[in-house]
Amino acid sequence: MEKQYLYKRLLILPFIWISIAFVHALIYDLLPGSPEAWLIVDDLDYAWTSDRRYSALVILGCVLKGNLGNSLFMHKPVLDLIKAHLPLSLQLSMSAFGVTYVLGMLQGVGLYKQHRFSQYLQVFFSGYATLPSFLLFTFLFVLSMNMGVQIMAYRFPLAIVFLSIRRIAPLARLMASCLRTEGEKPYIAESRHRGVSSWRIWVFCLLRNALIPVWIKAPKQFCHLLFSACIVVEMLFSIKGYGWLSFIAIKQLDYPLILGCILTQSIIISLGYFLGEVLQLWLSPQIRRGLYD
């Protein structure tokens, strides 16, 4: 039953990607601009001298063949640009993701055990998360200029810090809440009563079950980090990754590059969400039992 659900989910994904490509091709077709600069098709004349409403279909046809065309302003193939810029963003996101999850889980355990230091840290992380990144970056930039320090020399580590710190507070809250819910269950008290050692209760009972919601959210968090958060941080720190590329494309209305970036993003996000559902079915025995029932 669960495999059937996953197969259905997987089968619908290509339909979603094609729909996204068609909707965006239609939008770009309807937007004002110079059609002669749209280099996506070999049969360019056919696309733009024929009835205008068919050009979105021609663009879609080329996209389905894997031809995303050339960037209007960078004069390079869109796929090559995405391949060149995506690894840096992946590196940045994975580093930030690792830092967030390690520190977030430690902070969550500290909050569950009600350590005073963890509570103070939580106030700091929550306060940090309320202010936008651009404001904090500008503050740091102006402060460093006044002190004569070049913060752009440490842009990569600082970008990781900026990306990870604002995500620690919600993760820690989730972790603490899951530990509290799990800790109140009767089998934990029973295990303690029967003399099971504390570390065994922690590792095999509490953490194993409390971490399920945390791991289920992980793929979605990673996708959000890669595509939403990275754009702002890469623009602030001038890191020429995927986020920088997509923002520049949007600002310049570089249609082929925008379409390529959006398609890449949609494919990776859909697969990330799908992976989240696979993890949910694999890790959560309740959902598996519910499906079988």
Add this chain to the structure above:
Amino acid sequence: MIRYLKYWLLLGGIVLCLPLLLNDTPLLIIHPNGVFFPIAQHYTEAAFGGESTLLMDYSAPETKSLFSSSMIIKAPYPYGLKPVLPIHVQSAPSRLHPLGTNTNGQDILALSIYALCQNSFMALTLTLLSAGIGTIIGVWSSIKGGWVRRWNQVLMEIVRSMPLALVIVISHQKTSWFIGLFCLTQWSRYAQLVGQHTTELLCTTYVTDALQSGQSIGMITKIHLIPHLLNRWEKQLPYTFASYLALLQGLAYFGVWVGDQYPQLGMIAQQTKQHPQGLGILLIIGFCFIASQRLATYIFR
């Protein structure tokens, strides 16, 4: 809902009244030549007895003699969005300009108050519209179920793929277009949230009993679903408001904004990089953000 509308109207009223409170143009002039409303209409120097037919500059020292026997009612704070004299560009905080002036010579305190009120009003409008549309779609698709729900999920995926920066660029900085396109692309967050909760509520015993007893789905939605949904909906609204405000100002920081005539907190933050008192101004902008989030928590409590 009436409560939210009340606060929306109140914030809208404050935005409309800002020119009466922060303006370098006088509000009312009772002159021997008549009664004038410079805030509503442009007048030439000739209207006040001057020789020139150019537009009246009320702050110029040369024109003060024209108002020697007039009564002038000015705004409580005598600076607005217009630049002051060039010598006041990037000036430090002083008695005249409590937060100093920016690179364009505009008073930063006036800019910050205008930006805070207008940006908060825009974010509140977008929050309520997108939450309302998403709620209606989410509840409807959950109640209908089946192919309606599946198509709704596909539509949500398509709509989620549209980046906000592209929406602003497509709308060519026109506010009405932007609000329309924004609501068309941002409803999916609430549709998903409300859809999940509606599905949970439809499985509860009192709703199934109500369905079996023959109550119409409209009555069940009104009596059972909406009160529970509102409770969870309201908890999410302050975060949505804060995220929309931060998102719009982040884009304004990078030069992508809506409405040329509206000041943006992000733009003010960008200008502080070159300002000698940048740190102080950034603290004020940070305070503006925290104030707007507190406002949202108060409205949606």
